[in-house]
Amino acid sequence: xxxxxxxxxxxxxxxxxxxxxxxxxxxxxxxxxxxxxxxxxxxxxxxxxxxxxxxxxxxxxxxxxxxxxxxxxxxxxxxxxxxxxxxxxxxxxxxxxxxxxxxxxxxxxxxxxxxxxxxxxxxxxxxxxxxxxxxxxxxxxxxxxxxxxxxxxxxxxxxxxxxxxxxxxxxxxxxxxxxxxxxxxxxxxxxxxxxxxxxxxxxxxxxxxxxxxxxxxxxxxxxxxxxxxxxxxxxxxxxxxxxxxxxxxxxxxxxxxxxxxxxxxxxxxxxxxxxxxxxxxxxxxxxxxxxxx
Amino acid sequence: xxxxxxxxxxxxxxxxxxxxxxxxxxxxxxxxxxxxxxxxxxxxxxxxxxxxxxxxxxxxxxxxxxxxxxxxxxxxxxxxxxxxxxxxxxxxxxxxxxxxxxxxxxxxxxxxxxxxxxxxxxxxxxxxxxxxxxxxxxxxxxxxxxxxxxxxxxxxxxxxxxxxxxxxxxxxxxxxxxxxxxxxxxxxxxxxxxxxxxxxxxxxxxxxxxxxxxxxxxxxxxxxxxxxxxxxxxxxxxxxxxxxxxxxxxxxxxxxxxxxxxxxxxxxxxxxxxxxxxxxxxxxxxxxxxxxxxxxxxxxxxxxxxxxxxxxxxxxxxxxxxxxxxxxxxxxxxxxxxxxxxxx
Numbered sequence: 001x002x003x004x005x006x007x008x009x010x011x012x013x014x015x016x017x018x019x020x021x022x023x024x025x026x027x028x029x030x031x032x033x034x035x036x037x038x039x040x041x042x043x044x045x046x047x048x049x050x051x052x053x054x055x056x057x058x059x060x061x062x063x064x065x066x067x068x069x070x071x072x073x074x075x076x077x078x079x080x081x082x083x084x085x086x087x088x089x090x091x092x093x094x095x096x097x098x099x100x101x102x103x104x105x106x107x108x109x110x111x112x113x114x115x116x117x118x119x120x121x122x123x124x125x126x127x128x129x130x131x132x133x134x135x136x137x138x139x140x141x142x143x144x145x146x147x148x149x150x151x152x153x154x155x156x157x158x159x160x161x162x163x164x165x166x167x168x169x170x171x172x173x174x175x176x177x178x179x180x181x182x183x184x185x186x187x188x189x190x191x192x193x194x195x196x197x198x199x200x201x202x203x204x205x206x207x208x209x210x211x212x213x214x215x216x217x218x219x220x221x222x223x224x225x226x227x228x229x230x231x232x233x234x235x236x237x238x239x240x241x242x243x244x245x246x247x248x249x250x251x252x253x254x255x256x257x258x259x260x261x262x263x264x265x266x267x268x269x270x271x272x273x274x275x276x277x278x279x280x281x282x283x284x285x286x287x288x289x290x291x292x293x
Numbered sequence: 294x295x296x297x298x299x300x301x302x303x304x305x306x307x308x309x310x311x312x313x314x315x316x317x318x319x320x321x322x323x324x325x326x327x328x329x330x331x332x333x334x335x336x337x338x339x340x341x342x343x344x345x346x347x348x349x350x351x352x353x354x355x356x357x358x359x360x361x362x363x364x365x366x367x368x369x370x371x372x373x374x375x376x377x378x379x380x381x382x383x384x385x386x387x388x389x390x391x392x393x394x395x396x397x398x399x400x401x402x403x404x405x406x407x408x409x410x411x412x413x414x415x416x417x418x419x420x421x422x423x424x425x426x427x428x429x430x431x432x433x434x435x436x437x438x439x440x441x442x443x444x445x446x447x448x449x450x451x452x453x454x455x456x457x458x459x460x461x462x463x464x465x466x467x468x469x470x471x472x473x474x475x476x477x478x479x480x481x482x483x484x485x486x487x488x489x490x491x492x493x494x495x496x497x498x499x500x501x502x503x504x505x506x507x508x509x510x511x512x513x514x515x516x517x518x519x520x521x522x523x524x525x526x527x528x529x530x531x532x533x534x535x536x537x538x539x540x541x542x543x544x545x546x547x548x549x550x551x552x553x554x555x556x557x558x559x560x561x562x563x564x565x566x567x568x569x570x571x572x573x574x575x576x577x578x579x580x581x582x583x584x585x586x587x588x589x590x591x592x593x594x595x596x597x598x599x600x601x602x603x604x605x606x607x608x609x610x611x612x613x614x615x616x617x618x619x620x621x622x623x624x625x626x627x628x629x630x631x632x633x634x635x636x637x
Contacts, residue, residue, distance in 0.1 A: 011551045012551075012555070045372065045550065048375075048376040049375060049376050050371065050372050050375040050376050050550045051375075051549060051550055051551055052549060066380075068296065068378045068379060068380055069378070070378075071376065071377070071378035072378040074376060074378075075376075076372070076373075076376040078369070078372040078373065080369050080372075081369065081372065081373055082369055082370045082372065082373035082374070083369075084364075091307075094303070095303065098296075098299045098300055098303045098377075099296070099299075099300075099377040099378055099379065100378075101299075
């Protein structure tokens with residue numbers, strides 16, 4: 001289990017994170033979300049041991065992340081990983097083998113083949129997506145207990161995203177790997193994350209099970225015989241209300257089955273429940289915090 | 294310790310080509326220098342080539358740290374390197390030892406080639422003295438190497454690191470020269486002579502060249518007494534080397550990955566170098582007599598802080614330090630005047 005306790009960090013006096021606490025259970029996949037500059041990358045760099053926290057502690061299976069033994073269980077794939085003009089897939093494999101002797105060459109080769117990458121070619125000629133595929137192949141070959149992925153889907157084409165999600169699911173199901181993944185692609189996160197952490201105002205502002213969170217909201221589309229005032233919805237737990245003449249789209253916080261009779265009582269000609277997804281929940285959350293007008 | 298040796302072996306492997314190129318260049322330079330000085334026609338001016346060896350060693354000990362540590366100035370590299378399961382202390386030691394092994398390897402091959410050439414082609418050198426010279430010069434190379442490792446670690450970018458190393462070469466010497474003018478001190482005079490980190494190597498080489506070339510037809514002793522009289526300076530530099538090695542390790546461990554690429558704020562960097570260079574130039578004998586020195590001073594300070602802050606982003610301490618420098622020559626002139634008057 002990864003435990004982050006009261007973590008605080010600043011860079012050059014500028015506070016980036018304060019009082020961040022979270023726990024990643026074994027075998028779970030956590031989505032790390034937040035607007036740009038919320039501190040997602042810093043949090044991942046702290047958890048991976050790249051940065052040393054100014055406050056609080058990070059424990060990997062009960063050991064401080066500063067310990068070699070603890071970090072042996074981790075694999076961090078940064079947004080913009082290491083390479084020099086001479087780096088090839090082969091040379092990266094050799095470097096990772098120094099620190100992860102258990103790295104599986106057959107798995108590495110299998111994924112290189114799957115992504116159609118040549119391990120002998122210098123990666124400076126690769127696109128960002130191809131580089132990411134190469135590092136993902138390394139991560140999968142290492143088979144870590146904890147995998148930290150920063151902007152995991154950045155630069156991947158739809159086919160690579162598909163392959164990536166499939167192999168990540170394999171890794172979680174077969175190896176029991178726990179994953180923390182930061183991404184702006186919330187629809188992708190919803191596909192395979194079971195929990196999420198929302199960073200805002202330098203701290204964890206919301207967290208929990210993705211399905212439960214999505215299900216705690218419901219969205220309805222209504223059409224009325226004639227235009228009705230906003231006050232008609234005042235007694236309802238409205239998160240967002242969009243009106244266009246006689247048509248209303250409303251997002252409510254709560255159980256759809258319980259709220260449906262209250263909406264029917266308003267006398268709509270048409271009442272239709274719509275599917276809510278994680279991205280919409282996120283947008284409502286950031287709207288609520290005043291980031292989107 | 295397994296991870297230490299695995300990483301060390303990896304570092305040595307990836308730097309093998311570089312080491313090979315440096316070795317080839319070093320051997321070529323030394324052999325050309327030695328063979329040039331030892332042709333049959335020039336037998337009267339024969340040279341053992343210790344100077345060439347010392348030069349090659351000094352260059353190697355100065356350049357290898359820059360290559361060995363430059364990868365640590367890039368955030369992208371650190372994001373990968375620092376999450377690897379190896380303690381920072383071990384990583385610091387690996388980079389230090391790896392560079393040192395390269396220096397020793399390059400020098401050993403160069404020294405061996407020079408020794409062999411001299412042994413096979415000449416018969417008037419006391420080559421036995423080359424053996425203690427080999428070990429003693431390596432100790433001094435350790436001092437130079439450690440100082441460069443320490444200085445380079447103070448910077449957050451490769452360019453700053455190279456500048457720190459370059460500026461620190463003459464700093465103690467310039468400070469001592471300024472002090473010797475202001476205070477007429479023999480200690481300052483002595484420091485000025487020994488204040489460049491290559492001076493001990495130079496003086497050791499002079500000493501051993503005299504010993505190796507003892508049978509030269511035109512043999513003459515070049516200030517052996519002067520060098521041996523100041524033997525303690527070797528120990529002072531040795532202590533500086535040890536302190537630098539220790540400082541390097543501490544800096545490596547303490548330096549956060551977030552500092553890579555940022556402004557180099559080390560107290561051993563621009564914050565010290567800019568005012569010291571500026572003040573020293575102001576206090577040179579011409580400082581108070583020639584107005585141009587004021588312009589030179591302002592150019593040093595302005596360009597220094599421009600490089601330090603990466604643009605016209607001067608801070609209050611920069612301005613305060615610059616203003617102090619403007620007052621300093623007058624204070625020094627007053628001290629000199631008071632000193633002169635007291636002799637009447």
